[in-house]
Amino acid sequence: MRWTVLALTLFVALFDAVGTAQAATLKATLISPESDPRLDRTRVERAYLGHPGGPAAEGVQVALDEGGFELEAAGAAVALAPATASSLESARAAAQAAEKAGAALILTDLPAAWTLAVADAVKLPVLNIGAPDDSLRQQDCRARLYHLLPSERMRADAVAQALVSRKWSKLLLLIGPSPADQLRAATAQASIKRYGLQVVASKPFKLSTDPRERDLANPLLLTAGSAYDAVWVVDSDGEFARGLPYRTVLPRPVVGDAGLVALAWHAQFERYGAPQVSRRFFKAAKRPMTDRDWAAWMAGKTLLALASAIPKGPNGAWAQALAKTSVDGSKGVNMSFRTWDGQLRQTMLLTDGQGVIAQAPIEGLLHPTDVLDTLGADAPEKLCKAAR
Amino acid sequence: MTPTRSPNRLAICSIFFCALWFAGGAWAQGTAYVSSEKDDALTMIDLGTLAIKGTIPTCKRGRHLQLTPDRKLMLACSDSGVADLIDPATGKSLRRIPLGDDPEAFDLSPDGKTIYVSSEDDASAVFIDAATGKKLREVKVGQEPEGVKVSADGKLLYVTSEVASLVHVIDTASGKVIKNIKVGKRPRRMAITADGKELWVTCELDSGVTIVSTADHSVLATLKFEVKGARAQDITPVGIQMSGDGKRAFVALGRANHVAFVDVAARKVTDLVLVGKRAWNVALDKSEKRLFVVNGLSDDLTVVDVPGAKPIKTVPVGRVPYGVVVVE
Numbered sequence: 063m064r065w066t067v068l069a070l071t072l073f074v075a076l077f078d079a080v081g082t083a084q085a086a087t088l089k090a091t092l093i094s095p096e097s098d099p100r101l102d103r104t105r106v107e108r109a110y111l112g113h114p115g116g117p118a119a120e121g122v123q124v125a126l127d128e129g130g131f132e133l134e135a136a137g138a139a140v141a142l143a144p145a146t147a148s149s150l151e152s153a154r155a156a157a158q159a160a161e162k163a164g165a166a167l168i169l170t171d172l173p174a175a176w177t178l179a180v181a182d183a184v185k186l187p188v189l190n191i192g193a194p195d196d197s198l199r200q201q202d203c204r205a206r207l208y209h210l211l212p213s214e215r216m217r218a219d220a221v222a223q224a225l226v227s228r229k230w231s232k233l234l235l236l237i238g239p240s241p242a243d244q245l246r247a248a249t250a251q252a253s254i255k256r257y258g259l260q261v262v263a264s265k266p267f268k269l270s271t272d273p274r275e276r277d278l279a280n281p282l283l284l285t286a287g288s289a290y291d292a293v294w295v296v297d298s299d300g301e302f303a304r305g306l307p308y309r310t311v312l313p314r315p316v317v318g319d320a321g322l323v324a325l326a327w328h329a330q331f332e333r334y335g336a337p338q339v340s341r342r343f344f345k346a347a348k349r350p351m352t353d354r355d356w357a358a359w360m361a362g363k364t365l366l367a368l369a370s371a372i373p374k375g376p377n378g379a380w381a382q383a384l385a386k387t388s389v390d391g392s393k394g395v396n397m398s399f400r401t402w403d404g405q406l407r408q409t410m411l412l413t414d415g416q417g418v419i420a421q422a423p424i425e426g427l428l429h430p431t432d433v434l435d436t437l438g439a440d441a442p443e444k445l446c447k448a449a450r
Numbered sequence: 451m452t453p454t455r456s457p458n459r460l461a462i463c464s465i466f467f468c469a470l471w472f473a474g475g476a477w478a479q480g481t482a483y484v485s486s487e488k489d490d491a492l493t494m495i496d497l498g499t500l501a502i503k504g505t506i507p508t509c510k511r512g513r514h515l516q517l518t519p520d521r522k523l524m525l526a527c528s529d530s531g532v533a534d535l536i537d538p539a540t541g542k543s544l545r546r547i548p549l550g551d552d553p554e555a556f557d558l559s560p561d562g563k564t565i566y567v568s569s570e571d572d573a574s575a576v577f578i579d580a581a582t583g584k585k586l587r588e589v590k591v592g593q594e595p596e597g598v599k600v601s602a603d604g605k606l607l608y609v610t611s612e613v614a615s616l617v618h619v620i621d622t623a624s625g626k627v628i629k630n631i632k633v634g635k636r637p638r639r640m641a642i643t644a645d646g647k648e649l650w651v652t653c654e655l656d657s658g659v660t661i662v663s664t665a666d667h668s669v670l671a672t673l674k675f676e677v678k679g680a681r682a683q684d685i686t687p688v689g690i691q692m693s694g695d696g697k698r699a700f701v702a703l704g705r706a707n708h709v710a711f712v713d714v715a716a717r718k719v720t721d722l723v724l725v726g727k728r729a730w731n732v733a734l735d736k737s738e739k740r741l742f743v744v745n746g747l748s749d750d751l752t753v754v755d756v757p758g759a760k761p762i763k764t765v766p767v768g769r770v771p772y773g774v775v776v777v778e
Contacts (some may be wrong), residue, residue, distance in 0.1 A: 128573075131592035133613035335612060335636075338570055338594050347646035370632075390613075390635050394705070395683050396655045432681070 079256070080194035086375035087139040090365055091160035092119055094192075096148040099214040110300030111323040111415055112217075114354040118171035118191055119144055120347040121355035125362025128342060129370075136370035142362075150176045152374040158337065161186055166377040167384075169361050174198055181207045183257050189364060191357040196249055199403040199439055203446035204259060205440040206218065208404040211357035212326050213244050216438035220324035220422035221294070221317050223436070226257045230291035230315070235264040236284060236306075242298040248329075252295055263288045265400035267295075269302050281309040294318045317404040323416065324422065327356030328413040330436075334394035356391070360406065363389045385450065393421075395434065407434040461776050480735070480778030481538065484628045484751055486768025487510040487523055492525065492536070493767040495742075497735065497778065499764045500753055506541045509534045509577035514555040515773035518580075519562035523775060526567065533565065538777045547583040550576050557598045557607075559622070560666060566607050566622075568595035570757055575609045575620060587625045591618045599640040599649070601664065605758075608649060610637035619667055629667045633660035638688045639731075644696020652701060657685040659701060673717050680706045689731035693738050701742055709743050709752075711759060722757035725752035728754065733774045744771045 098104070099138040100114045109115060118141075126140055133139060144159060147153035153176040157168050161184045168184060170177045171192035181188045181204040190198065190209045198204075199212075199213050225231065233254065237247040247264075254261060268278040277283055285293060293310055295318045297371035303320035315321055330338040343351035343359065367387050368380045388398040393409040400407055412420040423433045439445045480497040483506075490512065491505040509527035512534070518524050522544065523536040531553060532546040532732070549556070549567050553576075556567040564586065566580040575595060577587040592611025599608045607620040610633075618636060619629040634656025641650045648670065649662040658674040675685045686704030693699075694712065699712040705728055711721040726745025733742045734756070739752040745764075749771060752764045 128593040128613055131611060131616060131630060135614070135616055135632055179759075335594055341571065342593070386637075390615075390655050394686070396635060432683070434683075 072406060073247060074159065075175040077152065085139060085373045087138045087141050087402055088167075088365060088369040088375065089141045089143065089163070089165045090167045090169055091143045091156070091163075091165045092122060092171065093145045093147055093153055093156050093160075094118055094171045095173075095176075096146040108304075110299065110304065111413065112319065112325055113160075113300060114192075115349055115352040116347060116355070118169075118354065118358040119156070121191075121343065121358025122169065122362040122365075124343050124346050125366060127346070128436060129362075129366040132366055132370050136373045138373035140369045141216050142365070147176065149213050150179045153177075154179045155419075156180075157184045157186075157188075160184070164377075166375065166380045167359075167365065168425070171358070172201070173253065174259045175208070178202055180206070186377070187384050189361045191361050192354070192438040195342050196245070198404050201447075203403050203448050205404075205448045205450045206381070208399055208406070210360045210406050211354065212324075212410060213405055213438050214249045215253065216252045216405070216408075216410060217324040218246075219437045220367060220412060221250075221322065221428060222257040223255040223422045223424045224324070224412050224420050225259055225292060225317065227420070227426075228441065231259050232262050232291045233259055234285060234288060234290040234293045234314075235261050236267050236293060236297075237264065237294045238297045238299060238302065239266065239268055240298055243296050246298060247296045250294060254294075255322070262290050265296075269299075269300055282311050285312065285314075286312040290314060292317050293321075295320055322412055322419060323415070324410045325353035326408065326410065327351060327353040328411050328415075328418050330413070330417045335392045335445055339392045359395075360389060360391050360397075362392070397434075400435070400438075400441070401450060402441045403439060403445075404450065405438055407432065407437070409434065410437055457497055473721075480776060482733070482735075482743060482751070482774055483515060483523055483538070484742075484771050485515045485773045486749075486766045487511050487513060487528075487770040487772055489768035490527075491768060492523070493771075494541075495751065495765055495767070497740075497776070502557050502765060502767070504541070505768075506536060506543075508536070508543070509546060513772045515775050516556065516558070517777070518558060519560070521777070522750045523777070524556070524558070524565075525773075526556050528552050528554060532565075544686045546641045547578065547580060550585065550672060555596055555598050557600045559600060560602065560604045564622075564650070566598050566600060566609075568598050568609055570594055570596075573611075575607065575618070577622075577625065584674075589620055589627065590627050591620075592626070592630075595709070596638040597637065597651070599642060600774075601642065602646050604641075606664075610640065610651060612636045612654075615653075615664065617649070622679045623707060630666050631662055631669065633662070633669065634658055634672065639690050641699060643692060649712075650690060650692075650699060652687040652690050654686045654688055654704060657687070659687060659690070659699075659712075660704055670727070671717055672692045673712065673719075674699070675706070675710055675719065676702055677703065677706045677708050677722055686728075689729070689744070691732050691734055693734065700732050700734065702732050702743055704728050704730070707745075709741065709754060711756075723754050723759055723761055725754065725761060726750050726764055730771070731773045733776050736778045742774045742776060743775050746770060746772065 144158040157180040174193040174195040270279040297319040307316040410422040481588045482495040484493045493523045496503045509530035511529035512525045514526045552571040575589045592614030594612040597610040617631040634653025636654040661671045685706040689702035727747035730746040
């Protein structure tokens with residue numbers, strides 16, 4: 063495995079950096095799928111909101127590249143090694159190999175089951191940047207598993223909050239055919255309940271032009287027959303949802319996986335220094351920064367924060383410090399990991415794909431300790447049983 | 451039971467209005483100039499009436515605004531990549547000085563001959579000859595440099611990096627970074643105490659000010675702000691100004707929608723004044739009786755009566771207002 067040592071070298075000559083001699087290099091390994099169907103050319107070209115726009119390594123790298131001064135000032139160094147996995151077993155093997163090679167942390171951009179296998183295979187902290195699945199924050203949570211990407215529940219809560227703020231409370235729910243859609247629809251229902259919204263009708267849809275299935279496939283037929291304020295579409299694939307806005311029988315907005323979508327990031331976000339981050343990413347990766355890239359970038363920022371706070375390490379010290387680390391994600395708030403499920407609490411952006419329409423938590427919403435915890439599973443729900 | 455209006459309360463009311471009239475009117479002639487990011491213009495507020503008296507067209511996306519030693523207005527424009535030098539007497543642009551890509555904040559050498567500007571995109575501090583607009587030097591700093599401050603003797607330049615949470619200390623003669631000071635998260639703006647011994651750095655995501663010794667560049671203390679009813683994460687300090695005698699500091703607390711008055715020697719907050727949304731930058735008038743606070747998210751400016759620590763008036767200004775300068 064090849065370690066690419068970043069930073070440090072450029073500035074050492076200029077400064078008498080205190081403590082560099084004793085500094086340890088924080089090593090991390092990023093495990094990605096070997097052949098990634100999410101990154102097939104046609105899928106990436108469609109650029110469905112919430113879907114990856116390119117390799118996760120690009121976001122991590124942008125963060126590490128911008129950390130030069132911070133690392134230098136602390137006399138610290140970070141090295142990132144890439145690894146790929148073609149199956150759950152090989153993901154596990156890659157994690158074990160990284161642990162053997164001295165990695166302090168593992169970053170994963172993998173399906174939920176593979177992520178879990180990695181977390182169970184090693185004694186290292188795992189930063190999940192690819193799996194939004196609620197299961198990893200709930201029944202399958204792990205003490206050393208941290209999540210930079212918002213959970214499905216956080217996305218659904220953000221949409222529900224936006225609907226509450228507009229008083230669009232009667233909803234038509236359209237649900238796709240995949241198992242992921244079923245799970246995500248249940249999450250949407252939970253958010254709808256949490257925020258006191260009402261489902262007036264819930265219907266399955268199917269991508270088809272078969273006239274015998276038009277009840278399932280025709281947006282006009284699907285959206286007829288009841289009165290609603292908005293249509294909430296659950297479509298993990300993205301193609302049906304993209305064609306839904308402006309094709310409803312009633313002139314009503316679409317939310318969920320098209321129309322108004324809740325994401326961790328959008329390249330058009332204008333506040334809190336966000337444009338600079340998006341611009342740096344665009345310069346490096348030659349494409350707009352997506353929510354997935356933001357999560358990857360935040361994983362890189364987390365590595366920087368750990369290395370510069372504790373330049374000497376060792377690995378155990380970094381693992382311990384991680385739970386208490388807070389990171390600036392250019393969304394105007396200091397972000398930290400929830401103690402109950404390892405999820406990074408954060409502001410969500412509501413976007414129509416063109417710009418950022420609103421932010422969640424919506425203004426005026428209250429919470430006993432931290433208003434960011436109105437998004438996603440909260441402590442009293444005790445959905446994650448693993449002791450952290 | 452119905453409440454009755456007592457004569458006492460009426461008397462109190464009239465005293466209150468009297469104070470308002472006294473604070474608001476009959477003041478020295480002058481103008482407060484406000485930059486706003488989305489108008490390409492400065493808004494002028496009359497200091498006597500506290501009403502808007504006009505606008506001055508400027509370069510595009512004006513942000514940091516400062517007076518030059520010869521009392522001209524200098525405005526850095528992020529989109530145009532220039533500084534607009536404006537004569538407050540005529541309200542006309544005298545000339546435009548190229549500042550490079552995406553300039554944000556700047557400061558001037560004590561003689562006014564050199565402009566030190568933070569270039570957000572290039573992550574550098576750029577030295578520019580104010581007369582010719584020639585780039586003299588470029589010093590690489592941490593990502594998203596923001597606040598720029600020159601020491602009173604002009605020998606040292608302090609630049610904050612929002613991403614690296616550092617204050618870079620640059621020797622202006624050699625252009626070398628001589629020290630990187632770790633401060634709180636997302637350092638924004640700076641002020642130097644009147645005796646020159648302390649550098650105060652507002653840290654937006656740290657709810658506080660990091661106080662640095664200018665002698666050895668060590669961190670002396672951290673002042674944390676607290677506002678009743680606001681959580682730490684909603685207290686995001688940005689703008690800061692010290693009084694002429696150096697005894698008080700005025701800090702805009704961002705999303706906490708307040709401005710804090712700080713006793714500099716004691717490092718303690720004495721007053722908190724409610725202003726508009728996302729209080730951003732602040733400026734005092736010459737008599738230091740009034741403080742002008744720019745509110746970035748409510749597109750207005752709040753005038754605060756300093757002795758009474760009370761807001762007097764809020765004036766709507768341009769879209770996304772950023773900086774303010776008072777000329778009397």
